Amino acid sequence: MLSERLKSFLRGPRSSAEPGPAANGGGGPNSSSRPGPGAAPETRQSRGLDQFFSSFRDQTGLSILDLGGAHQENINFITSLGHKFYSEDFLRIFQETFGEDIADQSNPGRIHYFLRRSLEYEDDQFDGVLAWDALEYMEPALLAATADRLLRILKPKGYLLAIFHSAERKQIVPCYTFRIQDLRTLRVSRQGERAAAQQLFNNRSLEKLFQKFESVKFFLARDSLREVIVRK
């Protein structure tokens, strides 16, 4: 024990580049997610992101809602394009509202309360919504209600970007924060793990989920990452 402490002392303090539990703030302080091993951020290309912002090319002054919380990179990127940035820490509110109680996600009263806390906006307010992986942890009733609310707050011809990790059924799935580096590059940091929803997110189920939208487009990336662009 003593030698371990000595080694630790000699190694010095943790590098600031090493991400700590709160380093990225994605799940929020009340998140049940645990920091996973190998949480070093990874840079990856995103065709979904490219498609999302290509849709707004040559436009400024748009309203973009980021459901992943407020991250400096995303704020800088979106405001540098001349858009107005809106922030919601969606998963934090999700965690605060439902905790580990899956059954509560079917309770209409709780669903209403959650949507009032997290997506209380005027109809047709946003030109784009960056949902990232926030929809992946929801049970069917809550997910359907959330998709309906997203449809409502998006302007006609507005776009939503969502990311789903795997079409395989799992108990636990990793959760991430997504930081925009440029038009087609994301820096992805693993924040830990969350209980997976009891449903599969394959092309068919996602088409069904977003059936009220005008179009749904999928991009299958490496690591079974499914990027989805939907248009109202």
Add this chain to the structure above:
Amino acid sequence: MSVWNKQRREEEPSSPLNTNSIRPAPPAPPVETKKEATTLSSMSAGRMEPESSRGGSATIGKAVKIAGQIYSREDLYVDGDVEGTIELMEHKLTIGPNGKVHAGIKAREVVALGAIQGNVEASERIEIRKDAKLVGDIKTARIVIEDGAYFKGSIDIVKSEPKVAANQPRPQPAAAAALAPVAAAAGGGDAKR
């Protein structure tokens, strides 16, 4: 109490007049006068949390609650509760870690370490530190947000207008202090309501 005694003890050796049998009343240093005139706190400024950059600014201590409108012509540090409006058009507002502000804010610069609920206009910049919580819409030229901060609302980046009076000399600290009745609430707690 001990702070004052200590200060007197420190002053005594440096004053040759103290050897006289008739001791003149020690003149009050102007800086201290200014602090006492502008500190809206039940605690002395020396007992506040140390922050070197806070020197010379008015302070609302963590045991103070104000409901009303605050106008200031100097920097302000809020570690207590404020409900209403805060305007420091040319100055910096810092919300301390214990600060809870339920108010519309207009300032040159805002640094949030505590909780703000209300819209914020910071003509130069706003900084939302780790563990701070801000719910409201922000209008600013520049924003810095640390990981771990909670923010819910919108961010509108507005280009800061070039200052016409930028080359004019700044007012002397003593003059600024004279113009700095920080809060309308200074006289009673509630103000202009």
